[in-house]
Amino acid sequence: MSAAETAAETSPARSRIASLDVLRGIAILGTFASNAWLFAVPGGALVWFAGGLGPQDPVEAGLRLLSNGKFLALLTLLFGVGLELQYRAAVRRGNPWPGRYPLRALILFAEGLVHYLLVFEFDVLMGYAITSVLVAYLVGRSDSAVRLWMRTVGAIFVGMVLVLTALLVLTPDGPAQPLAVDPAATASWTAQVADRVQYFLLFRIEIVLIVPSATVLFLVGSRLLRAGAFADTEVGAGIRKRLMIIGLGVAFPLNVLTTFGGADWFLVDRYLLPPLVALGLLGLVTSIVVRSRRELGPMRRGLAAVGRTALSCYVLQNVLAGALCYGWGLGLAARFADARPWWVLGLWAGVCAVLVVAASLWLRRFDRGPLELVMHRLYAPRRASVAAEKG
Template sequence: MIHRTAATAAQHSRSGRISSLDLLRGVAILGTFGTNVFLFAHPGGPLGFFQDFVSTANGFAQHVEVGLRTLSNGKFLALLTILFGVGLELQYQSARRRGVPWPGRYPLRAGILFMEGVAHYLLVFEADVLMAYGLTSLLVAYLIGRSDRVVRNVVIVVGGVYTTLILAVTALLVAGPGISGAPAQVDPATTASWPAQVTVRFTDFLLLRAETVLIVPSAVVLFLLGSRLRRAGVFEDTEKGAKLRARLLVLGFAVGLPLNVLTGFGGPDWFLVDRYLLPPLVALGLLALVTHLSLRMRDKPGFVRSGLIAVGRTSLSCYVLQNVLAGFLCYGWGLGLAERFADARPWWIVGLWVFVGLVDVAFALLWLRRFDRGPLELLMHRLYAPRRTPRASGPAQ
């Protein structure tokens, strides 16, 4: 039954949607959890992870954990950010075709996303990205329709300043005493009470949301990059699209990935470069690779591809779902698996990622049997969509 559901989801994705984009979103959502899972699985929760940035495993297991973090850290988040820019471009083009002023009511949509992010941050997860996406989309909505010259200048200036600051801070860390390589002593009681966690997130709002300062400038660049890649035809099965994807593959896997591996194993002093500068290069390679494979796979999608497409169609709901489920499984107020399996890192974390990912896929497939959007997507659509005045149907009988 689930296989039939999977095929149905894939067919629906091809109806009026770009299935390669849904596939990419699914990969990005599950891949993003590949980074976040280490925050949930830390005995002290995300706050504990942020205190030491290093593995609590030892020996060979520690090298494996660092390798797994390097594999996922920042890359899928960057991919998701680029895809958000592609989605914004599709909405802009749709508005133009319909003759609707842009950005029109889009700031309302950005505001709704921001408020969803606030709720997600306070109630679920310290490392929420929805707030940053809401702010960025509001800014980019006023830039996306500008000329290529204006957009190029914005990307160069914002990207250049951002890169310079990241490299300068990294140089200071490398030259100075740096970040301690010893894990901090973290009290697992910090995750024992959900109300206490919510209180900490509220009282330490500015501190815990400091990453937004790093995410928004990067997201502005990646949103605009996603928009222009869509216009350049990177998702099209044409000679031009194939050449562009080939260049992105080289940039991502021949340049970005080797450098990212070096910084990943270079120690915590390289954290900023490892998370914010190099992952977007690898993300471009991932975008090109998945798009190329999607365009070549003309057969009926199997369970894996259909499941990823379904997750992509319900990406917002699956993003929140995986974080809620991980919190319940890992924190002390839930099953407390993070403390219980602290000595089994990183092996049990891989199992946790697989389990939560399968729950995401199953939820998405089953939900899409009855609805064309995820539950949070439906809520956003209901809040954002303009109310239509019903037509008069004649005098009452």
């Protein structure tokens, strides 16, 4: 969601947007809390796929429980909120919808493809772009039609995950296979790019799960905004309370069980329970922000700055992690392999600090992040020059 969308809303909406910026900042930093463990695998993504981590340390499992899938799901919900805001803006201006939105999705897909090839094997932007085209045609439909889509796609997705999980649980584990991938595979950036091209289907297989899951979460985010979940009202407070009960009171304890239940529960642990936990986080953070009447403190300002530059911070955090962890950079993943899990926490904290400072400084001059500016120029070239001059 851009600053232009923020300005387009009425005064009450601005307070809701403020909470969304903070939520988005938390989601971006939280997503890196999950991705940092992937960058910290000596040898990179191929070693991770080959089981290079070996048996998982219980301390690391507990730390990864805090982030695995939850903040990505939160980011997905917020993407749906942003899509709803764009739909509202189009309706308010009398513009057809989805109109040129597929072009916006195409630009996002292209950015995701470049990000995948040059930076990170587990990019989510491509999946978001594909999903957003479908949801753009659904967001303006009647509530009954949207509920039908959510129930149908959700049922198919849940059924697929449960069937795959049952197969994993019922299939006896074979003997451990020796690691066939050289841990020094990240010594060359060009070799990594070549691997991403060669193993495109392997690295992009997650899109099969991302698209149906994101379809439901986009629509849930859209409907939460319509229902007033972000408003400082009794209705909004009631919605947030229910979200916290479901997400933090029910789903999170179950997520603890699946985390320590073994590798066979990986799909449930990452794709089924975390979205429910994310709803609880959304309710909790929004309630805190809505109830706060004080001037923005440094932490809240920093999170909001990251939220306003979410796309740029998402890419930058992965660029920094690659340069720090891989062999063609500082090679910290191999150098500190015996210091897991604690050095990974330092990696996360250091990169997050850079993002907060960089986003805050950037927004003193511009009203959106650098990649957001590029997308705006490509999507709305006639208005881009005016927006870039603000600040």
